Amino acid sequence: AQMEIPRGGTVIVSEGQQAPFQAVFNPYNPNPTRWTRMSMFEPLIVFNPVGGEPNYFLATSYTYGDDLLSLTFTLREGVLWSDGEAFNADDVVFTFNLIQQFPGLDWHGLLAFVDSVTKVDDYTVTFNLSRVYTLAHIILGRFWPLPEHQWSTVADPVTFANETPIATGPLTNVTAVNEQVLEICRNANYWGRDEAGNQLPYIDCMRQPVFLGNDPANLAAVNGEVDWIGNFMPDIDNTFVAADPENHHYFFWPGGGTVQLYVNTTKAPYSDVQFRRALSMAIDYQSVVDIGMYGYTIPANPTGLGPINEGWISQAALDAAASMGLGVFDSAAAAAVLDEAGYVDADGDGWRDQPDGTPIVFPVQVVNGWTDWVTSVQIVVESFQAIGLNASVDTPEFGQWLNNLQTGTFDVSIGWSASGLTPWDFYRAVLDSTLITAEGVANGSTWGRWVSEETDGYLTAFVATADEATQREIMNNMQMAYVTNIPAIPLFPGPTWYEWNDSRFTGFPTEDNYYTQGSPWEETFGARLLVLLRIHCVDDTSCGQG
Amino acid sequence: MAVKLVDEPRLKVRNLQVEYHTRRGIVRAVQDVSFDVYPNEVFGLAGESGCGKSTIAHAVTRILKPPAYITGGEILCNGTDILMMGTETLRRFRWEHMSIVFQSAMNALNPVLTVGEQIIDAIQAHVLTPKKQARQQALDLLQIVGIDPGRIDSYPHQLSGGMRQRAVIAIALALKPELIIMDEPTTALDVVVQKQIMQEIRQLKNKFGFSILFITHDLSLLVEFSDRIGIMYAGELVEVSPSREIFQNPRHPYTMRLMNSFPTITGPRQDMLGIPGAPPDLVSPPSGCRFHPRCSVALAGRCQEEHPLLKTVSPRHEVACHLAESEAVKHGG
Amino acid sequence: METSQPVSAPLGVPQPKPTRRVQLPDWMNSILRNRKASVGIIILTFFVLVSLFAGQLTSINPTRRVGRPHEAPSAEHILGTTRDGKDVFSQVVYGGRTTLFVGFLTGTIIIAISIVMGLTAGYMGGWVDEFLSMLTNVFLILPGIPLVIVVAGWLDRPGPATVMIVLGAISWAWGARVLRSQTLTLRNSEFVAAARVVGEPTWRIILFEILPNMVSLVVSSWIGAVQYATLALVTLEFIGLGDVNIVTWGTILFWAQNNQALLTGAWWTFIPPGICIAAIGLSLTLINYGIDEITNPRLQRS
Amino acid sequence: MAAEKVQPILEVKALSKDFVAGNVLTRRTVKAVQDATFNLYAGHVTALVGESGSGKSTIVRMIARLYQPTGGQILFKGQDVAHDRTRGRLLKYRSQVQMIFQDPFSSLNPVHRVRHNLERPLIIHKRIKRRQDMREQVHSLLRRVSLTPVEEFADKYPHQLSGGQRQRVAIARALAVEPLVILADEPVSMLDVSIRLGILNLMAQLRNEQNIAFLYVTHDIASARYFANEILVMYAGHIVEGGASEELIQNPQHPYTQLLLSAVPDPARGLRTAEVEVVGEIPSLAEVGLGCPFAARCAHVMDKCRKAMPPRTQLSETRWTRCYLYE
Amino acid sequence: MRFLARRLVFYLVALLVAIVLNFLIPRLMVGDPVQLIIARFQGRIEPSAVDAIKATFGFVQGPLHEQFFTYLSNLLQGNFGPSVMNYPVQVSQVLGASIGWTLRLVGTATILSFLIGTLLGIVAAWRRGSFVDGYVLPFLSVLGAFPYFWFALMVVYVFAFNLRWFPMSHASDISLRPDWTSWPYVSSVIEHAVLPLMTILITSVGGWMLGMRNNMIGVLSQDYIVMAQAKGLAERRVMLTYAARNAILPALTGFAMSLGFVIGGALVIEIVFSYPGVGFTLLQAVGARDYPLMQAIFLLITLAVLVANFLADVAYVLLDPRAR
Numbered sequence A: 001a002q003m004e005i006p007r008g009g010t011v012i013v014s015e016g017q018q019a020p021f022q023a024v025f026n027p028y029n030p031n032p033t034r035w036t037r038m039s040m041f042e043p044l045i046v047f048n049p050v051g052g053e054p055n056y057f058l059a060t061s062y063t064y065g066d067d068l069l070s071l072t073f074t075l076r077e078g079v080l081w082s083d084g085e086a087f088n089a090d091d092v093v094f095t096f097n098l099i100q101q102f103p104g105l106d107w108h109g110l111l112a113f114v115d116s117v118t119k120v121d122d123y124t125v126t127f128n129l130s131r132v133y134t135l136a137h138i139i140l141g142r143f144w145p146l147p148e149h150q151w152s153t154v155a156d157p158v159t160f161a162n163e164t165p166i167a168t169g170p171l172t173n174v175t176a177v178n179e180q181v182l183e184i185c186r187n188a189n190y191w192g193r194d195e196a197g198n199q200l201p202y203i204d205c206m207r208q209p210v211f212l213g214n215d216p217a218n219l220a221a222v223n224g225e226v227d228w229i230g231n232f233m234p235d236i237d238n239t240f241v242a243a244d245p246e247n248h249h250y251f252f253w254p255g256g257g258t259v260q261l262y263v264n265t266t267k268a269p270y271s272d273v274q275f276r277r278a279l280s281m282a283i284d285y286q287s288v289v290d291i292g293m294y295g296y297t298i299p300a301n302p303t304g305l306g307p308i309n310e311g312w313i314s315q316a317a318l319d320a321a322a323s324m325g326l327g328v329f330d331s332a333a334a335a336a337v338l339d340e341a342g343y344v345d346a347d348g349d350g351w352r353d354q355p356d357g358t359p360i361v362f363p364v365q366v367v368n369g370w371t372d373w374v375t376s377v378q379i380v381v382e383s384f385q386a387i388g389l390n391a392s393v394d395t396p397e398f399g400q401w402l403n404n405l406q407t408g409t410f411d412v413s414i415g416w417s418a419s420g421l422t423p424w425d426f427y428r429a430v431l432d433s434t435l436i437t438a439e440g441v442a443n444g445s446t447w448g449r450w451v452s453e454e455t456d457g458y459l460t461a462f463v464a465t466a467d468e469a470t471q472r473e474i475m476n477n478m479q480m481a482y483v484t485n486i487p488a489i490p491l492f493p494g495p496t497w498y499e500w501n502d503s504r505f506t507g508f509p510t511e512d513n514y515y516t517q518g519s520p521w522e523e524t525f526g527a528r529l530l531v532l533l534r535i536h537c538v539d540d541t542s543c544g545q546g
Numbered sequence B: 001m002a003v004k005l006v007d008e009p010r011l012k013v014r015n016l017q018v019e020y021h022t023r024r025g026i027v028r029a030v031q032d033v034s035f036d037v038y039p040n041e042v043f044g045l046a047g048e049s050g051c052g053k054s055t056i057a058h059a060v061t062r063i064l065k066p067p068a069y070i071t072g073g074e075i076l077c078n079g080t081d082i083l084m085m086g087t088e089t090l091r092r093f094r095w096e097h098m099s100i101v102f103q104s105a106m107n108a109l110n111p112v113l114t115v116g117e118q119i120i121d122a123i124q125a126h127v128l129t130p131k132k133q134a135r136q137q138a139l140d141l142l143q144i145v146g147i148d149p150g151r152i153d154s155y156p157h158q159l160s161g162g163m164r165q166r167a168v169i170a171i172a173l174a175l176k177p178e179l180i181i182m183d184e185p186t187t188a189l190d191v192v193v194q195k196q197i198m199q200e201i202r203q204l205k206n207k208f209g210f211s212i213l214f215i216t217h218d219l220s221l222l223v224e225f226s227d228r229i230g231i232m233y234a235g236e237l238v239e240v241s242p243s244r245e246i247f248q249n250p251r252h253p254y255t256m257r258l259m260n261s262f263p264t265i266t267g268p269r270q271d272m273l274g275i276p277g278a279p280p281d282l283v284s285p286p287s288g289c290r291f292h293p294r295c296s297v298a299l300a301g302r303c304q305e306e307h308p309l310l311k312t313v314s315p316r317h318e319v320a321c322h323l324a325e326s327e328a329v330k331h332g333g
Numbered sequence C: 001m002e003t004s005q006p007v008s009a010p011l012g013v014p015q016p017k018p019t020r021r022v023q024l025p026d027w028m029n030s031i032l033r034n035r036k037a038s039v040g041i042i043i044l045t046f047f048v049l050v051s052l053f054a055g056q057l058t059s060i061n062p063t064r065r066v067g068r069p070h071e072a073p074s075a076e077h078i079l080g081t082t083r084d085g086k087d088v089f090s091q092v093v094y095g096g097r098t099t100l101f102v103g104f105l106t107g108t109i110i111i112a113i114s115i116v117m118g119l120t121a122g123y124m125g126g127w128v129d130e131f132l133s134m135l136t137n138v139f140l141i142l143p144g145i146p147l148v149i150v151v152a153g154w155l156d157r158p159g160p161a162t163v164m165i166v167l168g169a170i171s172w173a174w175g176a177r178v179l180r181s182q183t184l185t186l187r188n189s190e191f192v193a194a195a196r197v198v199g200e201p202t203w204r205i206i207l208f209e210i211l212p213n214m215v216s217l218v219v220s221s222w223i224g225a226v227q228y229a230t231l232a233l234v235t236l237e238f239i240g241l242g243d244v245n246i247v248t249w250g251t252i253l254f255w256a257q258n259n260q261a262l263l264t265g266a267w268w269t270f271i272p273p274g275i276c277i278a279a280i281g282l283s284l285t286l287i288n289y290g291i292d293e294i295t296n297p298r299l300q301r302s
Numbered sequence D: 001m002a003a004e005k006v007q008p009i010l011e012v013k014a015l016s017k018d019f020v021a022g023n024v025l026t027r028r029t030v031k032a033v034q035d036a037t038f039n040l041y042a043g044h045v046t047a048l049v050g051e052s053g054s055g056k057s058t059i060v061r062m063i064a065r066l067y068q069p070t071g072g073q074i075l076f077k078g079q080d081v082a083h084d085r086t087r088g089r090l091l092k093y094r095s096q097v098q099m100i101f102q103d104p105f106s107s108l109n110p111v112h113r114v115r116h117n118l119e120r121p122l123i124i125h126k127r128i129k130r131r132q133d134m135r136e137q138v139h140s141l142l143r144r145v146s147l148t149p150v151e152e153f154a155d156k157y158p159h160q161l162s163g164g165q166r167q168r169v170a171i172a173r174a175l176a177v178e179p180l181v182i183l184a185d186e187p188v189s190m191l192d193v194s195i196r197l198g199i200l201n202l203m204a205q206l207r208n209e210q211n212i213a214f215l216y217v218t219h220d221i222a223s224a225r226y227f228a229n230e231i232l233v234m235y236a237g238h239i240v241e242g243g244a245s246e247e248l249i250q251n252p253q254h255p256y257t258q259l260l261l262s263a264v265p266d267p268a269r270g271l272r273t274a275e276v277e278v279v280g281e282i283p284s285l286a287e288v289g290l291g292c293p294f295a296a297r298c299a300h301v302m303d304k305c306r307k308a309m310p311p312r313t314q315l316s317e318t319r320w321t322r323c324y325l326y327e
Numbered sequence E: 001m002r003f004l005a006r007r008l009v010f011y012l013v014a015l016l017v018a019i020v021l022n023f024l025i026p027r028l029m030v031g032d033p034v035q036l037i038i039a040r041f042q043g044r045i046e047p048s049a050v051d052a053i054k055a056t057f058g059f060v061q062g063p064l065h066e067q068f069f070t071y072l073s074n075l076l077q078g079n080f081g082p083s084v085m086n087y088p089v090q091v092s093q094v095l096g097a098s099i100g101w102t103l104r105l106v107g108t109a110t111i112l113s114f115l116i117g118t119l120l121g122i123v124a125a126w127r128r129g130s131f132v133d134g135y136v137l138p139f140l141s142v143l144g145a146f147p148y149f150w151f152a153l154m155v156v157y158v159f160a161f162n163l164r165w166f167p168m169s170h171a172s173d174i175s176l177r178p179d180w181t182s183w184p185y186v187s188s189v190i191e192h193a194v195l196p197l198m199t200i201l202i203t204s205v206g207g208w209m210l211g212m213r214n215n216m217i218g219v220l221s222q223d224y225i226v227m228a229q230a231k232g233l234a235e236r237r238v239m240l241t242y243a244a245r246n247a248i249l250p251a252l253t254g255f256a257m258s259l260g261f262v263i264g265g266a267l268v269i270e271i272v273f274s275y276p277g278v279g280f281t282l283l284q285a286v287g288a289r290d291y292p293l294m295q296a297i298f299l300l301i302t303l304a305v306l307v308a309n310f311l312a313d314v315a316y317v318l319l320d321p322r323a324r
């Protein structure tokens, strides 16, 4: 008894600054054209970043073997590739074997824990794991099966551009890809249906113009030329919203990775937990968030975990943090901590020195041109200077900055961290000492060079069990270790830019009904797929001209 | 070569005054100058650098541009006042009746056009002539001035200095004017080439019967080449006379000193004095006779206060000097 | 195709002037008498004074937050505040100081290299000249700004020093070429030959005979270089290749643009620095124009 | 003017100069001066006349050690200086051989006062014992060239001087070192007729009073007659004739000298002189071959003229020429 | 023609220098492109996958001279390799699209600016003190003092955003299919080019005008101009054939040389107008350490400037017989 949902229309998308498009529709390319992943190519299962519930796409269920060393997916029946061929287990098996054959395709890092794949029947496959790894279903779930009938003839899938893609997703028909615009239209064979049995998606096409800077992208958004937006916009209420309060909306869910201040824990005085504690207490978090981040996020939780892991946060850890004064702006208290630990101005130059008299001078590194971070760091440095620490802002170029962090040639720096459906991803990225190699940090954000058997132990234990209670206990301990040791100083969870214009299309996630992360650029958790399948024209006339 | 002075003059300059308005003040470059040029005559104008010779030449052709202003006088060519002509009349008049050869041929030719084009330009600007015919005329003109007509398509830089000067003369002759003004046409050239060109000019003059207003500071050349000579000093004409007369019997103290300033190759080898001092600044010229500060025979009061006017002292010989009448001059100098 | 020296120096014996040595050099006098140049000098002096007395003009630290974000101009904040609450007026004043300083220093570096290259090539002649001229011409032809972008990206820390080095290293060619040809002319002039006959050593000839005659050319090339450097600096900073941490007119614009000053209506962060840059550019143009007029009197109108 | 022809103070022997003109692709050699031989004597003026581009300045500049000769010798007081580049000896030479340039408007540096121009040679050549003498010395130099009042002139800049005054400053500069030889490269050709004589007379006075040897370069043969004891005629890089000046002018021997003299305008010779027949123009020095450079324009040209330059033929004690007609 | 031959030799040398610079500069940069690609995953990528990426790009790190010869031989084959940012798309393909837009925009703007500036300069010199000389010239000089980008932003804000007279971004209407034979497309291209073109024109025309005016004034005082006027030639002929043709010669060299600068200036304009040109691509390539792309762009710009210079030389030879 639902109202007929209007169909058709071209939704116009903007992600802020965007490089000109090239026709690279190989999802296993390091950097394929936008909308290749999670709209053209579908995963097996993705877990909603908001709430974490599974959304089944090419699989309909998954089960671990009793020994946790195998993972079986039941595949969806009746799915057709965009060229009309049927999708089945052979495609999944083929794709994994292809990855094994060409490790250059292994973006998900599957080979680190998957040994082989077995086809059970046409719609069942079993992955045989090389070790117990209870996050396997999340990672394997994101893996994109390729059409065997097309890719089996591809000589080198690593360098294959795949200009005419064959995929199962809702948008597969590329109608324009050039230096100015990308336009992809619906897959006539798409399997998805809404409750009323209507074929999905409702929209005909997605069009993303190239904006070479944030500025033109924002002007276009303010002008109402775009429908689905992932731009950073300063002063958004007075510009974007004010231009059309009725239809222009935004919601910057702070569900991104936590931005932290990393200190090089191998060097004095940063190796001293009291010093780090003082730093944490000295920072004016509210100003950082309000000024540096335009008020678009919230101060971070001392455990480092953001809203995406809300359900995991341990009250005990929070209490411990509170008793230490962490994450609360209090210059006087911070100064007192430093005084007590012996960091006083020994040489009378107005700045504090180390207990042995060595002057403390440290630049806080931040990438040149990342203006929100630069402003944040400026405020952080002001806070540090206020308690007598000789800090300054240093803005190397991105490449240089990254290199400094990877090789440990820095004292203090702002930096990102990973986030995932469980806190494991965050702590793994920040603390896993196996990621620190002689040449530098392999990957992740273990820039603080924190080495501890305790935390390493929690990380391995967590993925070795599938029992949620055990996992929660491990994570509680982990959080406690984080707040007592302060290996990094969390500043704020990363906001996710997302605006929408209701005048032509509707069905976007709203603040009240935030059914998934709304940003059109979101690719990791497949949130984009969920939005794509829901949006539709407001009425029959609203998006006729597209 | 006697010139019949009974004819009406081709060019009559009367009380010409030219000023340059500069930052330093008004430069009175030409002050109350009058002279005539008769048909088939070469009238020479000489004087030190900066005395206003070129200014007269430019005034006569009316090509002076600000900051130069003609502030008085008449310039009659064949009876019509050039200064009264409208732009279009002047454009037509010029070159058909009167042309000019500039001080330096190096700069008088447009470097990016061939010699032929520049001659043809002149012809076509005045007479509606088909290109072919104009080119033929240009070839003839080159022949006349002694350039191999094969060089018609040469650019100025491909010609030697002498050839360039000839080409400029060819342009000046293009419309067979009655009067050609030549402002130091040979200063940049060697004597041998100078000689050649001067000979050719003379031949052409005899052949076509035009008059020449000839300007130079090379007195030897002037005396050898002109029929009559006007000597200028500081913007004024101080003596006008037939050339032989002025050479042998100069009457103005300045002329006398001038004639005594250049050694010759055949005359007696004697000590010469030149003229002490330097020409005056034309912004604030000396009072009275402008030459008096440098004149060794100046009369104490009179020359400083009273401005001498051109007076006829003997037939066809005019001098502007208070002493000209008195015999004292002859022994002064 | 040599043109002979015009014989048009002032004629006559000028009246002896009783003034003694405390005279300004002639060219300076002429510059001050030229209207365009003096307007340019007045504008420039104004900005130089503002930079010098920045501390007296405003007591507000340009890098401190002193107000709410994007406050409109008021008595307290004459030009309002930036998005992060800093005082725009004091930023423009202090930013001008850095911009002018770096612009002039860079211009000076550029012209110093030009002088060394140009004078060496012009005076030494021979293969030294051939080599240096070739080098000059090559640098003249290499596209400057793209090269600066590439090189600035290579140096690890952007900032005024980087820009100075990079601009200096690749922008000297124009000046070198002009100065070389002038040196060549002067070197062949008779007074240089006269100095050699008198027995002046080479270094004295270059420093005391040739260089003083190029003062107006050096000054005008220098001004051109300063203008070029200032504009290049501001442009590079604007596109994010400068150090966004320090306050210059370029970075004020960078931040204004980043905070979408025009869209949010915070024109006061965008218009004033733009006008200041234009005013400096204009003043330098006017000065050079004036110098042009002085050295080429034909350009003057009586 | 009976200058004793004793020992020449400066001897030029078979001097030649090749210039390399053009760039790498258009390289060609210009033989500016070939086989020039003559002497300068104290108190004696030797004039070098010839058309523009004939190589006069090149000879002067080689003697002034501004150009390095390609071949030949310059003997000063019997010593070859052409190939001596030691700074000390070069300075010594310069203190005895000085030069006056053609263009008084460019031979004085516009940025220096008159005083500076006179002080420098005094300082460089240590002609001054005490600093205090400097002022007096400068003034006496100015007095010698009749630039009075000296105080005033010493402080002037060149642009405040007239052409003649500038040339006087240039002469004073040359005199500052008390030279034995002065090389004057067309010292009056840029000056007005009326001023020329003043300068020529000044130089004549110096020659007479200080016994200076002059090399007087000019294209105005009449002034050479007026000022010089001996005249050398140059044509396209070669000195083609030489001799006592009056004799040479009244009785030119070389066909080129004859042509030159006939072309000089001379009112005293009587107006409307015979018209001369001249063909061609001075050849480009880059193209001169082996023979006599005047062959192409010469009315008396013979076959051998085109093959080799005629040797020097002594016509009398004071005259010589290089022409096959007189061999 | 000897002149041109000599210039050609020079251009070859210049090109060689550019090629060597081009080879060296990126190699001196810190940070390798693979690291940057990995960094984009902000820690969400497994360490084991890092090797996969490195393998994908297969960067060879031989000794420098070997690298240089590979680079040279690839260059000679016109093969710049794949772009890192757009892997595996070839650099030539990445550039193919943007170079056209830049050449069209900057080319048109530069030529127009030169022509208009020169023409105005001629008029200003010919009629000293007239409206053009007394008002237009100072006005354009003031405009020329503003930085390109500042002006561009103001223009976008006023004429595109507020007044909506012109489109704000892109080189054509993006809903139209590129088709140079269809009028709607071509007209949209023109419409989109108006603002960026005007910005370049307005800020650069004053310089040309002033230069030409001063050259022209110098030429106008030459004897041959006076003589041409005295000859009675028509004013137009004196102005154009006698005066302007001589006055334009020094400007020609400057014109060619300015191209390098204009491309730099256009870069900022491309960003402001989202004009998909090569300047923006360069900036991006530098940010992403996309060496092959950077090198290709820099070489391309250099080549364009060299070609422009050569054309200017040819024009010079055509206009000035002395250079022949």
Ligand SMILES: Nc1ncnc2c1ncn2[C@@H]1O[C@H](COP(=O)(O)OP(=O)(O)OP(=O)(O)O)[C@@H](O)[C@H]1O
Binding pocket: B020, B021, B022, B027, B029, B047, B048, B049, B050, B051, B052, B053, B054, B055, B056, B067, B217, B282, C007, C011
């Ligand atoms: N454009 C000008 N502006 C100001 N004064 C000028 C200008 N042209 C000439 N004069 C002055 O006018 C006077 C006469 O100049 P003119 O050129 O007529 O002299 P001239 O006799 O032809 O000299 P020369 O023999 O050097 O050619 C000189 O004092 C000169 O300084």
Ligand SMILES: Nc1ncnc2c1ncn2[C@@H]1O[C@H](COP(=O)(O)OP(=O)(O)OP(=O)(O)O)[C@@H](O)[C@H]1O
Binding pocket: D019, D020, D021, D030, D031, D032, D050, D051, D052, D053, D054, D055, D056, D057, D058, D059, D219, D285
């Ligand atoms: N530095 C040089 N490089 C190349 N060629 C030169 C150089 N100097 C002079 N020449 C050439 O040498 C020849 C002789 O020149 P020089 O200056 O000696 O002649 P000149 O007789 O003094 O002429 P003028 O009377 O014009 O001064 C000329 O053809 C000239 O072009």
Ligand SMILES: [Mg+2]
Binding pocket: B053, B054, B055, B103, B183
């Ligand atoms: Mg004159």
Ligand SMILES: [Mg+2]
Binding pocket: D056, D057, D058, D185, D186
């Ligand atoms: Mg000479």
